[in-house]
Amino acid sequence: MDTAEIRRRFTDHFERNGHTLVPSASLLLDDPNLLFVNAGMVPFKPYFLGQETAPYARATSVQKCVRTLDIEEVGKTTRHGTFFQMCGNFSFGDYFKEGAIRLAWELITGPVDSGGLGFDPELIWVTVLPSDDEARELWHTVAGLPYERIQDRGLEDNYWNMGVPGPGGPCSEIYVDRGPEFGPDGGPNADEDRFLEIWNLVFMQEELSAVRSKADFDVAGPLPARNIDTGLGLERVAYLLQGKQNMYEIDEVFPVIERAAELTGRAYGADAGDDVRFRVVADHVRSALMLIGDGVTPGNEGRGYVLRRLLRRAVRSMRLLGHEERALPELLPVSLAKMKLGYPQLEADFERISRVAYAEEDAFRKTLAAGTQIFDVAAGEVKQTGETTLSGAKAFALHDTYGFPIDLTLEMAAEQGLAVDEQGFRSLMAEQRARAKADAKSKKGQHADTSVYRGVLDANGPTQWLAYETLETESAPVALLSGGARVEALREGEVGELVLDRTPFYAESGGQAADAGWIEFDGGRLEVVDVQRPVKGLVVHRVRVAEGELALGAAGAGALQARVDPQWxxxxxxxxxxxxxxxxxxxxxxxxxxxxxxxxxxxxxxxxxxxxxxxxxxxxxxxxxxxxxxxxxxxxxxxxxxxxxxxxxxxxxxxxxxxxxxxxxxxxxxxxxxxxxxxxxxxxxxxxxxxxxxxxxxxxxxxxxxxxxxxxxxxxxxxxxxRERDVVAELTGLLKTQPDDLVGRVGDLVDRLRSTERELDRLRVAQLLAAAGSVADAASDVGGVAVVAHRVDGAGGSDVRTLALDVRNRLASDRPGVVVVVGVADGKVAVVAAVNEAGQARGLKAGDLVKTLGPILGGRGGGKADVAQGGGSDVARVDEALAAVPAAVAGVAGG
Known part of the structure; x- marks a missing residue:
């Protein structure tokens, strides 16, 4: 049974049972806690949180999802995938445990020729919360499951909450026994590879007042209305019904693996390491297709970074499989051919999707080229010190700063006979993940507390919103709020929130800023500084009391004139x-x-x-x-x-x-x-x-x-x-020309300026070189080595290098010679050291001299034995650094 058919059977089953079919929401939702939709219930959160009233009592959907915490596990297990599809059925105060269990059992064990999925009832196991006797009895009486196939699991596994105060409740998970070849007998508590979870039924029945962890929370009391939220993993069901070993081999995913095998010349199933890479490619290509399809573009943070990482891991995996040409143009269309069956809009948008993906692969290929050069430098530095291990810090810098994958670092290090401090790298990666997790946790609970707004809406009904029809209304105040709580009055100078029964003000949405204007009443005036919709149907005005005092119930507050600024x-x-x-x-x-x-x-x-x-x-x-x-x-x-x-x-x-x-x-x-x-x-x-x-x-x-x-x-x-016209007029006046001739005139001035700058550069270099002879003649003798240590004020790096090389060339070639020139310009220090061949034969190295001076000057540098350069910021210690040159030479050459 192919994946599309499983999807169809699921939705058909629930539509037949009175559920409204709700199309999948985008993977991107405006939720401060989520980068992406990661569960089927996410689009319904406003209903579960009580922020909005559900427009239906029962709903069903097949929701696109992306989870990013499992990226490193992709390909290594049978069930970890970045993109997946969650089939769900939802009840909003309608049926509860018995209905959810009955509907689930009918679908999974129903005969195939009657629209069911056809699982053998003898292979089904379930888990329940130990205290949930009701669910245990329902599984026994409704589904006929023997008690020994109904196992208890604690709060960590069988209690659901959002991680923040709000709804919660026990859940019941459905498992399928894959057979003894996959592990020991004994149900899900014994082995979760053999007994694979396919469906989770959540029974929302409690209001949580505090949530400290998944298993540590406070229950305030029962929910006003009990809800059902379920999630069936489409990919898991597909690989069970298709007789496959894992989710990567199902009909929607495996064709990418087949194409990757053709491109690389390697066989899937022949090598465990290669198989992981093939699965990474298949999963990440599909995930990238879906993310770009929903508007994500590669970037360096947030959603964009996740997409970039997925694309680069796919390209990298193809490279490790031996394919070094462009891979995505070969693989992305294969994924499209399968995914468009469920998401036809992908085909219509594929030109844009492919352009984004292929551009990112091209950019990464350039990164690999640049990263290879950076790696070579790092490896060279390690070898110069006589070490054999690239530090974890350098490997992490290659990964984090340059996007260079650790796998490639390991591979290239081995080619050069070096090891990599993987433990150090992993430690730094763990620190980065911990920081990211802490940052994400700090954003938890940012679901705005909308209970006060919800109370206003429930008590007074929705705001009559007239922004399309008029700029002015006569309105009555419904509620006043300050600091998130209802108040009876707002006084002059205070800022608070006002809810009206009707309003002409446009509330910020769809990229359009909120209206500005005034609300007037007998004896007072309010400036409207913002307008928002904290809950659906309610318009809230953020106001500053410019004059008077607005009090609910006061005679003067009975009629307010709300006026949008017409010019605004x-x-x-x-x-x-x-x-x-x-x-x-x-x-x-x-x-x-x-x-x-x-x-x-x-x-x-x-x-x-x-x-x-x-x-x-x-x-x-x-x-x-x-x-x-x-x-x-x-x-x-x-x-x-x-x-x-x-x-x-x-x-x-x-x-x-x-x-x-x-x-x-x-x-x-x-x-x-x-x-x-x-x-x-x-x-x-x-x-x-x-x-x-x-x-x-x-x-x-x-x-x-x-x-x-x-x-x-x-x-x-x-x-x-x-303003542009005024600028043109001013320039034409200054240059005494006509507007049509302005560009040519400015171009001539720029050319003359550049020519003058080039002439000045030539004169400055000539002046420096003119002094080279006298500088060379002033060389001192240190142990038979001619040593020049010279300071040049007003000279930058290129001028300093030119002078140092010219002075070195003027020293006698048969005598060891060392030249160190330090230039000072704009508060910065440039250092160049040059050693002739005779000096190098005595063991003197320009790079060592620059490294000696670097700490004195507050900088660093390096280079080859003949020429090296560096810099610093401590201008006050230039003379001290130059004085250290003879001692450094003596330490090597003697004298």
Missing amino acids: RIGARQAHSGTHVVHAALREVLGPTALQSGSYNRPGYLRLDFGWTQSLSPDQLRDVEQVANQALRADLPVAWQYMTLPEARDWGALALFGETYDESQVRVVEIGGRWSRELCGGTHVDHSSQIGTVVVTGESSVGSGNRRIEAFTGVEGFAYLA
């Missing part, structure tokens, strides 16, 4: 519509794969992030600006309408990566019909000409594979152009 709203509408116009212009100039990955706009200003692997040329920027302004001149109509999410996709509307949309109703904004269609909840102009102008001011990188374009609109755009 005009600018905001221009900027938001301008963002859509720039996005459409980018796609027209660069192609359909230039998709927005984020945006921000405020009155008169916009920035738009989009997936692209290289900087835009000046011509491309001008083209984008020109296309945008042509759209403004065409006075394109701007319209919006509501439809279901599937309808919007069929209509060609673009959705922002990582955003979660209501399936039943989305707002589609179009400019010029099909030219620009996007899902958007922002405020917009009625015709494109009302944007005024679009002035592109810059384009920059915001991470590998992601660019940012910035622009001004409306009055702010014209003001920017006016």
Whole structure:
């Protein structure tokens, strides 16, 4: 049974039993605790936490997931994968333990010809929390399981919570016996390789007030409504039903291994070490495909770093398997061919996905080349000291700073007869992971405490939001808050939060800044400084009391006038519509794969992030600006309408990566019909000409594979152009030329300046060399060695090197000679040592001399025996350093 069929059977089973099918959310959700969605229940967290009311009593989904803690284990076990799919069924205050157990049992043991998965009931084992007698009895009575196949497990295994205060409850895990060839008998408590967990049923029934660890928490009491959350691992079920040994051999993954084997000429199954690498390749290529598909681009931190690591581990593994050519163009399309069956949007977006992935592989190949050079230097330094082990610190620096994998460091060290302090490297890696874990832990609990807002919403209903219809409303205060708690009044000068029964203010969302304005009442005035939606349906105004005192229940507070600043709203509408116009212009100039990955706009200003692997040329920027302004001149109509999410996709509307949309109703904004269609909840102009102008001011990188374009609109755009005009006018006045001739005139001045600088450099070098003769004549004799130790003020590194070499050449060639020149310029010290052949024959080395002077000057340096250079920062000790030269020479040559 292939994976797609298992997925279909799961959702069909639960739809037949009254569940609403919810499509997989993006792997990226706005959650401070998560880099990626890592469990099937994550998109439903607002319902479980009570932040929102679930729109259905029962739901089912097959959710894309990524877990990053197991990256190092990928390929080594049968069940660790970075990307996986979690099948789940959820009940929000509807059925509970009996329903969950019955529905799970019917699916896993139901006959294949009746839509079930067909597992032999005699091979099923389950675990329960020791105190959960109810679940134990239900498994016995509903499923008919004998008590000996219902095993107890403690809180660590069979109790679920989020790691923060909130819902929790016991869980029950379902296992399949794979047979005696996989391990000893005795159920999951005896061996988890033989008895493989496929499904976890979570019974949310308690409210936790404190969570100190998975097994240490405080229970405040029962939940108001008991919920069900289950998760079945699709890949695990697939490899059991397909008769495979592990998840890497299922139909969605193994074709990548087959192609990798063809490319490398090595057979899968012939060598244990190679098999791990093949599995790493297959898992990471699939994971990267899914991550890029959801808008992640490679970078040096967060989600981008995870993707970069996955891609580089895949490329590195192919290299260790013997394939040193580009690998991803051969492997990524193979993964696409299988994954598009479940996620057809991948095929439509593959041009963008592949461009991001291939660019990262090319960058890594350059890193490998540069890292090899850095490794050679490090290895050379180790050999010079007579050591045979590369330190863990150097191996870690190669890995952490340059992205050079430890496996390659080990391989190349062995080729040069060196060992690597792996223990030291692992220790530093563990410290880094501990810091990352501590950082992640410090962010735990950042689920905003929305209980006070939820209480306001439950008591008063949703805010009547009129931002699309009007700039002014007569409103009544519903609640006042300060410091996260409800208060009865806000006094003059205080800052707090105000909830109104109705409001014209736009709450920050979709990249658009919140409206500004005023709320007035009898005897007072509030300045609106921010507007947010902490829970769905509730609009909260952050206000500063400019005049008077606002008290709930006071006569003067009965009617408030809420007024949006009209100029602010005009600018905001221009900027938001301008963002859509720039996005459409980018796609027209660069192609359909230039998709927005984020945006921000405020009155008169916009920035738009989009997936692209290289900087835009000046011509491309001008083209984008020109296309945008042509759209403004065409006075394109701007319209919006509501439809279901599937309808919007069929209509060609673009959705922002990582955003979660209501399936039943989305707002589609179009400019010029099909030219620009996007899902958007922002405020917009009625015709494109009302944007005024679009002035592109810059384009920059915001991470590998992601660019940012910035622009001004409306009055702010014209003001920017006016400033540019003023600059041109001032320059033409200073240079006494016409605007059309300005560029040529400035170019001439730059050429003359460069020519003058070159002449000055030539004169300075000539002056230095003119003094070389007298410097050489002043050489002292140290044990038969001619020694020059000379200071030059105002000379940098290249000048110092030129002088040192010239002085050395002027010394007698048949007599040992040493030249050390120290230059001082701009508070920095440059040191160059030069030793002639006769001096080298006496054992004198330029590199050793520089290393001797480095600590005195507060710096370091090194080089070869004939020439070496270094630097420092302690100008006050230059003379002391020069005085040390004769002693250093004497220590080697005698005298």
